[in-house]
Amino acid sequence: MSIEINAKKMNSKKNINKVLVFAFLLGTFALVSSCDYDRRTTGWEYFDDMAHSTAYESYTTNPNFADGKTMQPPVVGTIPRGIVPYAYEKTDKDRTLAAVTLVNELDVNKENLQRGEKMYGVYCLQCHGEKGDGQGALYVNKKYPYPPASLLSDKMLPASDGDMYHVITVGHGIMAEHGSMIKSEDRWKITMYIKEELQK
Ligand code: HEC
Numbered sequence: 001m002s003i004e005i006n007a008k009k010m011n012s013k014k015n016i017n018k019v020l021v022f023a024f025l026l027g028t029f030a031l032v033s034s035c036d037y038d039r040r041t042t043g044w045e046y047f048d049d050m051a052h053s054t055a056y057e058s059y060t061t062n063p064n065f066a067d068g069k070t071m072q073p074p075v076v077g078t079i080p081r082g083i084v085p086y087a088y089e090k091t092d093k094d095r096t097l098a099a100v101t102l103v104n105e106l107d108v109n110k111e112n113l114q115r116g117e118k119m120y121g122v123y124c125l126q127c128h129g130e131k132g133d134g135q136g137a138l139y140v141n142k143k144y145p146y147p148p149a150s151l152l153s154d155k156m157l158p159a160s161d162g163d164m165y166h167v168i169t170v171g172h173g174i175m176a177e178h179g180s181m182i183k184s185e186d187r188w189k190i191t192m193y194i195k196e197e198l199q200k
Contacts, residue, residue, distance in 0.1 A: 056070040057070065058070055058071045059071065083184075084184060086169055086170070086179060088166060088169075088170065089170065090170040090171055090172070090177070094166070094170075095163065095166050095167070095172070098162050098163065098165070098166035099159065099160045099162045099163035099166060100160065100162065101162060102161070102162030102165055102166065103161065103162060104161040104162075104165070104188045104191060104192060105188075106185070106188050106189065106192065108192060108196060112189050112192055113189075113192060113193055113196060113197065115186065115189045116186075116189035116190045116191070116192045116193025116194075116197075117193045117197065119182060119186045119189060119190050119193075120190050120193050120194065123178055123181065123182055123190070124136075124190065125137075126138045127139060127144060127148040127175075128148050128149075128150075128151055129148075131152070131198060132150070132151035132152050132194060132198035132199070133150050133151070133152050134147060134148045134149055134150040134151070136148055146174055148175070149172075149175075151194055151198060151199070152198070152199060156199075157199055161188075161191050161192075161195060164190075164191040164194060164195070165187055165188060165191050168182065168187045168190060168191065169187060
């Protein structure tokens with residue numbers, strides 16, 4: 001009786017060993033066969049739908065759209081979140097209109113002035129100068145040939161906040177628009193800095 005049990009025990013031990021050897025071989029095979037030999041192939045793909053999306057990729061062609069592109073432009077008239085469309089054009093008439101309509105609603109405080117100064121330093125100083133007199137480094141060093149207007153002129157000193165904001169937004173004469181580069185709040189802070197610090 002006891003001999004039989006021992007024989008059974010030994011048999012099951014042998015079976016376990018076989019399973020372990022089989023699992024080891026299977027594991028080694030899986031490991032070796034999925035190796036990337038030359039960095040040009042992906043090796044075996046067990047779940048190829050995980051590597052190759054069945055969805056269209058953004059920059060691929062697409063037969064479902066008239067223009068053949070997967071990534072479609074936004075619908076005409078779409079307004080990005082947080083962006084308020086600007087109602088005035090780069091014309092003298094609209095500048096006059098913007099000057100009397102637009103009002104800076106931000107509080108004049110140290111934080112806003114500091115931000116305005118910083119943004120002026122990034123976007124305006126190189127042309128209009130540290131003092132706002134139009135003697136910026138680009139002009140003084142003859143890298144920019146056209147004289148930047150003085151922001152301290154008899155015309156600009158009494159100009160309204162809205163006037164300044166409008167020029168920053170759409171540009172003036174040969175000065176480029178900055179509306180697409182500087183967010184609205186910062187355009188008002190630059191205006192505040194010019195009015196409160198440079199023009200005083
Ligand atoms: C690349 C140089 C350059 C940069 C940068 C620049 N400007 Fe100008 N700006 C000019 C020039 C040049 C003029 C004059 C344009 C003309 O008369 O055709 C001008 C005109 C203006 C005027 C109109 C002045 C007037 O008498 O009507 C204002 C206001 C003004 N700039 C403010 C700014 C502010 C604020 C910034 C920064 C956000 C800025 N500019 C950035 C070159 C620049």
